[in-house]
Amino acid sequence: MQGFLTALDLTDTGARTDEDIFTGPSQWMPLGRVFGGQVLAQSLVAAMRTVPDDRHVHSMHGYFLRPGDVNHPITFSVERIHDGRSFSTRRTQCYQNGVPILSMIASFQDSDEGLEHHIEMPADVPDPESLPTAQESLKHIDHGVARFWSTERPFDMRHVPSPIYLKVDGEHTSRQAVWMKTFLPMPDDPDLHRAALAYASDYSIMEPILRRHGVAWSSPGLKVASLDHAMWWHRFGRVDEWLLYVQDSPSAQGGRGLATGSIFSREGVLLATVAQEGMLRVPIVLE
Template structure:
């Protein structure tokens, strides 16, 4: 197993510190990041794992809604407090608060359901996109750049990401449109635990979704003075899929205003099944731009 993937699994292996009054308390480590700020997808996935630990095995997550409240510090562990809000005949609801040094950094509510039969349809997967094997990975684009962020993105992330039509790390090539697609896959095989794959999908869903708004305005990650951060994140799981197989993440931004960009995403298995939908609003501030 690669070191980045081992780091992901370590971060998601929370320690149960026992129930306290009406709450369940868990702790987890922070993964190292080059700028010292905890990656938002990590906190989302850990908060989800904490909530999963408090529901029956037969109930699976179908939605979550989270707000990022403060940037996390990679030098500190994170405490997760889970409130068992509701347990019904078919659904359970949990609230997870993530803390560092007593201050909340994320607040999330997740809903779980017994697997059930019902109506079934989906929006079809985009057609005509290149296969992931034909596209360059992050290492091919960034490995030659002597900068800690570029080096981390090139080789230390637990997911391989390949952009269609091209990444926006250094520049925005081609037409400035408010949509893109990204092939994603973990850099190694994960255990078979379905909940681990659902949490890992939440982890990966935060990486690139903001880029559809950035691409529309020709803003690359390397733009001088760029300040970008996730504000809130919602996700709905529709069908199960493994994150150690290629998935297509189709993204679009319907609006950007007030220093914020709204982005929507759909995640498909390679054979075209819609696995999940995502919505995120992020802060995007570019000096001299509105």
């Protein structure tokens, strides 16, 4: 958990004429590639450092350009594109070894009033306390990735109806849900919670595509990579309290799949919406 907070605590290396520069560490991952959610969250933190304290992120759109290397830090270059009466826009370019690995643009807004509604959270979802933890699901697997998913991620993830780490039980459907929260309490900074929510939003968003086709994460030869990621924050919520991430996949084709997600508080309030397209390569014909 401390490594997670350290990764989001960027170092300000100073402003240049046309950009603000920050650096941040890469968290260790068992396959050597930087977790996409980490660089998304860090790019948001960098952008947040350049806007007034009373303006908060409401949307971001990012493209993953290259895989990041966990053995190297990341440099974040923030361009102050626009500051209006109510909105600010920032572009963050993320670099390793002089080449970009992520390009992200985010919009920030003052607090405002207006029309309000949101979709309802599914009513038939079991409570998170009744579901197995990742550690309980993977405790018999002696493998580096399984150990990492079990004990080293900062978020507690509990799947509905069941995880797809090793196999896909039940109906092969393009819909699933995941209860999630940090294992330990977080600082009260609301922007840190928004960035952490972006971090967690990348964990399982591709799983509805895999579940639809009966493909588990452990399937031999499976290759999955995030291509882009969009997120909209509607209302504030704490990531150290249980959140329900309801996910669906409307389409998969051409070696790519699209998935969407809605993140609710435990009380049923819609906090955020997510969309991601990813590359999925499976070396067997499934259907």
